[in-house]
Amino acid sequence: MLKVKIIFKTFLFGLSLSLLLPVKGWGQFSNADCLNCHGDKTLSRMVKGRTISLYLDEPLFKKSIHGELECTNCHQSIKELPHAEKLASPDCGTCHSDVRGMVSKGLHNLIKDGCWACHGTHDIKSSQVSTSITHKDNRTELCLKCHKDRENVFFTTYQHSSVEFPGGAKGKVHCYQCHDSHRASLPEPVKVCGTCHNKIFAELNKSVHAKAKLRELPNCRNCHSEHKVKAGELVDKFTRLTQEISGCRECHSKETEDYFQGMHGKEFQKKNPDVPSCVSCHGAHGILSEKDPESPIFHNNIIKLCVKCHEDEKLMAKYEQLPQPVVFKAFEKSVHGMAVEEHGLLVAPSCIECHGAHEMRPADDPKSPVNKVNIAHTCAKCHPGIDEVYQRSIHGVTLSKGILDSPTCTDCHGEHDITAVRDPSGRVSPKNIPKTCSACHAEEKIVKKYGLLPVAYDTYKDSFHGIAHKFGEIVVADCASCHGYHDILPSSDPRSSINPKNIPQTCGKCHKGASENFAKGKVHIEATKESSLGVYIVRKFYTWFIGILAILFVAYILLDVLGRRRRRIKGI
Amino acid sequence: MEEKIMIERFTRSQRVQHFLLLVSFIILIVTGLALKFHDSWFGKLVITLEGGVIARGIFHRFAAVLLIFVAFYHFFYIIFTRYGHDEFLLVLPKFKDFKAAFQSVKFTLGLSAEHAEIDKYAPPDKFQYWAVVAGSFLMIITGLVLWYQTQAMLVLPKWAIDITRVVHSYQGVIIAVVILLWHLYIVHLNPKRFPMSRIWIDGKVSLEELKVEHPLEYERKYQGVADENK
Incomplete structure (x- = not known):
């Protein structure tokens, strides 16, 4: 058999x-x-x-x-x-000419061993067979045979080593999915990444970067280190900031340098993870032009952007030296804040018009636009005429000479809570002007230091003007009515509204037909020998006169009462 | 009970003048002192009740106009009416007023049992009358200067206005003191008449009282009346 x-x-x-x-x-x-x-x-x-x-x-x-x-x-x-x-x-290309064509264009064309470095030689199996080394599930391991140095990062830190695909399936992203098996090319990041991350891809396409048609657009790799890529939320915050800033810095070096000059950048250099990076303000993928109303840095959106952090009670509680949320809320209610947010005015200042954007310096930095000596110039960007007048005034002149007690715009108008003059709650409303001026002019230290009229406020309060003002009359003269506001000058200056020559005209604003006699005598009358002798004497005389009269009358009454009592007892 | 004989000491015209003067004085003093003591609770209360400083000024000026009217009325009254002129002559200060005043003091102190020889107007009455005349005159003049200060300053320098203001202000206090401390005591608040004499309303006093307080006037005018009644 x-x-x-x-x-x-x-x-x-x-x-x-x-x-x-x-x-x-x-x-x-x-x-x-x-x-x-x-x-x-x-x-x-x-x-x-x-x-x-x-x-x-x-x-x-x-x-x-x-x-x-x-x-x-x-x-x-x-x-x-x-x-x-x-x-x-x-030569595999005899039969697989299409594949050879692809390989010859790719990096692997350089490999001497050609196709069989990956596919093997006599034992080649179809890639459809699960045991095949070229089966899709095994292909990454295949790549790692040569690209071994990447192994650690790939399988331990890669977000891509464990991904939840749309639809819920879990798995990993393989080398070939980005690099292409046969071409083995360096992928075009935006396109390759976009095949999965299509939402981000769509955002990118709408971004200012896409519209700019730059020769070399920023791609995914610039910010997300290629193989180490991780989902943002998995990276610790400071590392993430670092990546964001260094990504932008490649092209936007000037802005980044400016950023490092400012408070935010300085804090970043101290490794403070609470600071904003480029992305925090500009957005990440769908960065829009500042002219685009959708952009977070569009003029009318900037306040909202800044208050995201600065009205965050929890965050600001950590930084007591910073203006607290209440200040920002006040700004939103201020004439500027309302103009931007309520009325949508592009000419009204949001935060950055005064503070700067990238180069956001603290107020005590002499280069800061909100440093006391620079404030007038900063305000002058929008209010140029007023600045010119102010610079000629006693306050402007002394401040420019380095006397920092001199008021600049914000000392009278307030900073964030600036209100319109017609707003009765405002510091510069006629109702509050005496209070605002007296903050310095009735402050003993300042009055003494600069030899100001010490009784200006007290005597005003006691004058007809001051009394009427106190009882709510706002048409009556306040400090500014006579002294001016931006153009305040001492009475010795011939340009001053309170120079004796100009007094009739100044008083005449209200007292129609005011004569030159208005200038003959003091306005802030203090009843002392040195200041106003006449008033002093008359007051002294009357004080004594009234006192003596009162004593006489009381004595008369007493004597009369006692006399009547005595007569009654005696029965006369 | 024997009915008291009442004598009309003040005529209706005098009572009307007194009433108008009284109204204007009260308004002027209250609104004026409110301005002077604007920082006190009194000032604040009065000005608020009046509806602000502007309204206060209007009340004050209204009363001032009334005072000026009374002043003119009185001026014509003593010049052009017989009775008014006689009364004016009676109220003119005379040398014997000093003697009477001295005697009154002695009587009050119990150094003398005799009443002073007083005609219709006693020395304190005369003093008050002339204080009101002088005070009102000063107040009207200074008040008008302050009221029309721009026009006044065509002539007067600013410092003169400032003095005017002080004078007006303190003179007002003097008038208030005279009235509150003296006039009110003499006519109403003294033990004999407390709480109020009705003389400012009906102008009448009893003959008995008149005899004690104004013996000369009694002798001169009412001796006969008293005898008739007996």
Whole structure:
């Protein structure tokens, strides 16, 4: 029986050979011929001192996707047996010309071992077979055979090593998904990343960067380090800020330098994770032009942007030296804040018009636009005429000489809570002017230091003007009515509204037809010998006179009452 | 009970003058002192009740006009009416007033049992009358200067206005003191008449009282009347 079986098998083998041979070149040699030698496990050759096995595991080959091909289909340089010792490498492109075309354009074209570095040689399996080294699930491991240095980062820190795909499936993103198996190209980041991150891709396409048509647009890689890429929320906050800033810095170096000059940047350099980075204000992917009303840095959105942090009670509680949320809320109610937020005026200042944007310096920095000596110039950006007048006034002149007690715009108008003059709650409303001026002019230290009229406020309060003002009359003269406001000058200055020459005109604003006699005498009358002798004498006289009269009358009453009592007792 | 004989000491015209003067004085003093003591609770209360400083000024000036009217009325009254002129002559200060005043003091102190010889107007009455005349005159003049200060300053320098203001202010206090401390005591608040004499309403006093307080006038005019009744 055994014999019969062997004979039958031999027959079948012969039959199959006879069927194949005519196709594969009958009359030449077959795989069996090759195996005569290469079937020997000991067959080998020395290459550069290393022993290379020349054994072909036939069953393995048979199972491979190429198992039905002749050896010579690939090893085409073999024309006769025995063949030369050194042979030209097989050219896969003979059959897989399309793939070869792709590879030749990619980086892997440089690899000497060609296709089989990845695919193997005689044991090539279809990539559809799950055990195949080129099966999609195994491909990353395949890449890592050579790209080993990347392994650690890839599988330990990569967000991409564990991803939840849309639809809920979990898995990892493989090398080929970005790099393409055969092209092995350096991917075009925006496009490649966008295949999955299509929402971000859409944002990017709308961004000012996309519209700018720059030669080299910022791409994902600029900010998200390529293989170490992690979801933002997984990175610690300060690292994230660092990445954001360094990403933008590549192109926007000037703005970044400015940023480092400002408070935010200085704090960043102290590794404070609470500071804003570029992204905090400008947005990340869908960065829009400042002219775009949708942009967070569009003029009318800036207040909202700044108060995101500065009205955050919790955050600001950590920074007591900063203006607290209440200040920002006051700004939103101020004439400027309302103009921006309620009325949408582009000419009204938001935060950055006064404080600067990237170079946001603290007020005690002499270069800060909100430093006391610079404030008038800052306000003058919008109020140039007033600044010109102010600079000529006693307050402007003394401040420019370095007397920092001199008031600048904000000392009278307030800072964030500036109100319109007609707003009765405001510091510069006629109702509150005396209070505002007296903050300095009735302040003993300042009055003494600069030799100001010490009784200005007290005597005003006691004058007809002051009394009427106290009882709510706002048409009556307050400090500014006579002294002016931006153009205040001492009475010795001929340009001053209270210079004796100009007094009739100044008083005449209300007292129609005021004569020169208005200037003959003091306005802030203090009843002392030195200041107003006449008033002093009259007051002294009357004080005594009234006192004596009162005593006499009381004495009269007492005597009369006692006298009547005495007479009644005596019965007269 | 024997019915008291009542004598009309003040005529209706005098009572009307007194009433108008009284009204204007009260308004002037209240609104004036409110301004002077504007920082006190009194000033604040009065000015608020009046509806602000502007309204206060209007009340004050209204009363001032009334005072000026009474002043003119009185001026014509003493010049052009017989009775008014006689009364004026009676109220003129005379040397014997000093003697009477001295005697009154002695009587009050119990140094003398005799009443002073007093005609219709006793020395304190005369003093009050002339104080009111002088005070009103000064107040009207200074008040008008302050009222029309721009016009006044065509002539007067600013410092003169300032003095005018002080004079007006303190003179007002004097008038208030005279009235509150003296006039009110003499006519109403003294133990004999407390709480109020009706003389300012009906102008009448009893003959008995008149005899004690104004013996000369009694002798001169009412001796006969008293005898008739007996």
